[in-house]
Amino acid sequence: MRDVAEIVVTGMGVTTAVGQGKERFARALFAGEHRFGVLQRPGRQLDSRFVGAEIPAFTPPARVAARDLRTASLTAQVALATLEEAWTEAGLDEADPFRVGLVVGGSNVQQRELVQAHDRHRAKPRFLRPGYGMSYLDTDLCALATAAFGIRGLAHTVGGASASGQLAVIEAAEAVASGRVDVCIALGALADLSYWELLALQSMGAMAPEHCADAPEAACRPFDTGHKGFVFGEACAALVVERRGARPPREHAPYARLAGWSVQLDGNRGPNPSPEGEVRAIRQALGTAGLTAADIDYVNPHGTASPVGDRTEARALRESGLTRAAVNATKSITGHGLSAAGAVEAVAALLQMRHGRLHPTRNLHDPVDDSLHWVRGAAVEARVRHCLSLSMGFGGINTALCMSACEPGRA
Amino acid sequence: MVDMRSEEILPLITEAIVEVLPELDGHPFAESDSLEALGADSMDRAEIVMVVLERLDLEVPLVETHGPRNLGELAGLLSEKTSARAR
Numbered sequence: 001m002r003d004v005a006e007i008v009v010t011g012m013g014v015t016t017a018v019g020q021g022k023e024r025f026a027r028a029l030f031a032g033e034h035r036f037g038v039l040q041r042p043g044r045q046l047d048s049r050f051v052g053a054e055i056p057a058f059t060p061p062a063r064v065a066a067r068d069l070r071t072a073s074l075t076a077q078v079a080l081a082t083l084e085e086a087w088t089e090a091g092l093d094e095a096d097p098f099r100v101g102l103v104v105g106g107s108n109v110q111q112r113e114l115v116q117a118h119d120r121h122r123a124k125p126r127f128l129r130p131g132y133g134m135s136y137l138d139t140d141l142c143a144l145a146t147a148a149f150g151i152r153g154l155a156h157t158v159g160g161a162s163a164s165g166q167l168a169v170i171e172a173a174e175a176v177a178s179g180r181v182d183v184c185i186a187l188g189a190l191a192d193l194s195y196w197e198l199l200a201l202q203s204m205g206a207m208a209p210e211h212c213a214d215a216p217e218a219a220c221r222p223f224d225t226g227h228k229g230f231v232f233g234e235a236c237a238a239l240v241v242e243r244r245g246a247r248p249p250r251e252h253a254p255y256a257r258l259a260g261w262s263v264q265l266d267g268n269r270g271p272n273p274s275p276e277g278e279v280r281a282i283r284q285a286l287g288t289a290g291l292t293a294a295d296i297d298y299v300n301p302h303g304t305a306s307p308v309g310d311r312t313e314a315r316a317l318r319e320s321g322l323t324r325a326a327v328n329a330t331k332s333i334t335g336h337g338l339s340a341a342g343a344v345e346a347v348a349a350l351l352q353m354r355h356g357r358l359h360p361t362r363n364l365h366d367p368v369d370d371s372l373h374w375v376r377g378a379a380v381e382a383r384v385r386h387c388l389s390l391s392m393g394f395g396g397i398n399t400a401l402c403m404s405a406c407e408p409g410r411a
Numbered sequence: 412m413v414d415m416r417s418e419e420i421l422p423l424i425t426e427a428i429v430e431v432l433p434e435l436d437g438h439p440f441a442e443s444d445s446l447e448a449l450g451a452d453s454m455d456r457a458e459i460v461m462v463v464l465e466r467l468d469l470e471v472p473l474v475e476t477h478g479p480r481n482l483g484e485l486a487g488l489l490s491e492k493t494s495a496r497a498r
Contacts, residue, residue: 127470130457
């Protein structure tokens with residue numbers, strides 16, 4: 001019944017600060033673009049100068065009713081726009097809706113909008129919008145998406161802190177592998193941080209400090225010895241995961257096969273990473289894919305620019321024998337999408353695989369580890385047959401996902 | 412805002428309806444229209460009434476606005492509530 005060998009990605013959508021849609025996103029990746037600056041969206045600052053990257057504009061899909069858009073959060077609207085791209089590419093209007101599922105990665109993903117509502121109604125709480133009673137839930141994203149797209153197979157959220165996006169891909173793959181549905185969309189939800197989360201993330205030392213606002217373009221520097229913490233970036237991505245052969249063949253070949261994955265826990269409540277946990281995740285993902293470290297051509301790491309996180313991850317890659325693989329850091333371009341990151345980076349990895357090019361890592365001048373094969377400066381040509389993407393989250397969660405080029409043929 | 416006549420409240424109601432149900436923009440509303448017949452589900456109806464209450468700065472429990480069967484009756488009820496407050 002469970003056949004991991006035939007689980008493929010047939011559609012993708014992505015919305016980030018450097019652009020909406022795969023084509024625009026791929027161009028931005030290869031050019032090493034960025035949109036880092038002092039955050040402008042209402043509810044992001046409180047006598048502060050937090051730095052990050054915000055989505056300048058996006059188009060919500062026509063299939064969503066105007067009445068739903070009015071009360072849909074930014075997170076939900078971006079999710080719907082991103083789902084539309086993936087849904088259309090995979091031709092899911094033709095699929096049996098009872099065999100299609102949705103797993104949304106992320107928890108507490110609408111914080112800024114909630115704080116805005118609280119602030120607005122502080123003086124007159126009785127006028128709080130009644131619909132807040134349902135829209136405050138993260139599962140409102142599932143509700144809106146199932147209503148708009150007619151999804152009937154399954155829909156729920158999964159939380160794994162900054163590994164949520166990759167956890168969603170893994171749970172979608174599991175839902176397909178188990179036969180529960182034929183197709184499952186994994187969504188890494190936009191983490192809409194308010195000034196409260198930004199303040200605490202800065203205070204705890206995870207986020208780059210506000211004085212980075214003096215040179216926002218240089219703030220986000222994964223794996224560079226000048227790294228000072230992560231820099232927030234609004235983002236969202238969706239991947240359509242399905243069992244090959246479950247639906248009639250389509251014209252386009254799948255992006256890749258999900259060859260192996262792993263979720264490993266450290267048994268640790270705190271934010272600190274663990275090299276052992278990361279190595280375990282890498283080894284198990286490779287093992288289930290039937291691959292060794294030497295087979296991996298490219299690693300898309302978690303790479304947040306947290307000093308301890310970067311050094312721990314570099315060590316885990318080295319100890320796993322991933323010294324031949326090229327490594328870059330997508331967050332140097334997008335910023336850290338938190339709940340979205342793992343899904344955004346899976347999309348970034350598959351776009352690079354399809355284009356046969358690897359994007360540069362911005363601001364990587366003095367790498368923390370010289371034994372790894374960094375891509376920096378400019379994009380490089382590369383044939384990627386097997387790649388590995390990693391995500392880590394507060395609370396001791398480590399995930400690894402191995403993706404392999406498909407044998408030629410239709411979806 | 413103090414005592415308001417129902418003719419003054421009616422436009423606030425239709426404005427709120429269009430805000431919550433944008434597809435009704437340009438719809439010719441009549442006092443005899445019911446929110447239900449206009450396509451408002453129970454959540455939409457609560458949202459519409461709350462928008463009007465906020466514009467009137469009228470703090471009454473939403474449950475006290477459940478009786479009216481159409482827009483005219485709702486406007487009448489809210490007018491009474493503003494009068495009660497004005498007294």
